[in-house]
Amino acid sequence: MNNKDLVLFLGMLCGDGHLSIHNKKRILKKSTRVYQDYCTGFCNTNLKIIENFANLFYKIFNVRGNFHSRDRLNRKRIYEFVSYSKKVFDEIVALGFPIGVKRDKLRILNMIKKSSAEDKFAFLFGFFITDGYLTKNKIRFHSGSKIFLEEISTLIYELMGERKEVKSYVQKEKYLSYQLTLNKEESRKILQASVA
Secondary structure: OOHHHHHHHHHHHHHHEEEEEEEEEEEOOOOEEEEEEEEEEEEEOOHHHHHHHHHHHHHHHOOOOEEEEEEEOOEEEEEEEEEOOHHHHHHHHHOOOOOOOOOOOOOOOHHHHOOOHHHHHHHHHHHHHHHEEEEOOEEEEEEOOHHHHHHHHHHHHHHHOOOOOOEEEEEOOOEEEEEEEOOHHHHHHHHHOOOO
């Protein structure tokens, strides 16, 4: 497995991915059996990003997933990739990725912290693909997790020597989220990870 593929995958998973366990019931003739689904999921409104994630998932784990889409009232159609491979689920959990709602639990994984500068840039690029956008040639990360963005700020400081402030932002006058903006040179270095 190529480490750059894995860290890029983990960056994307940190943005729009999740791990969840669902209890299911199967009714048999004389009894009801409860079993669990172990789901690795990834959602995005851009089908190409979903396809890229699915291809990366297969390249790393040699497992295929399924695609679904749903229309939402007054919003863009959302696409979802899901895999129910418990083996893959367990491998991702073993790396330290949280199960369930990740907003207050998500941290930069130790394997990312210990990886090369090149791999850290690939991780940041993966996170940019999902929870970032360009504004005047500057990357802006946007997340519901202040703690995670503070860790992103620390990672950027380690790579480029400048600490970035995490700012609060209110969406639609009721949802609190957080932003971190890079300068043009820092943004260029992260964008170069896509072609390295």
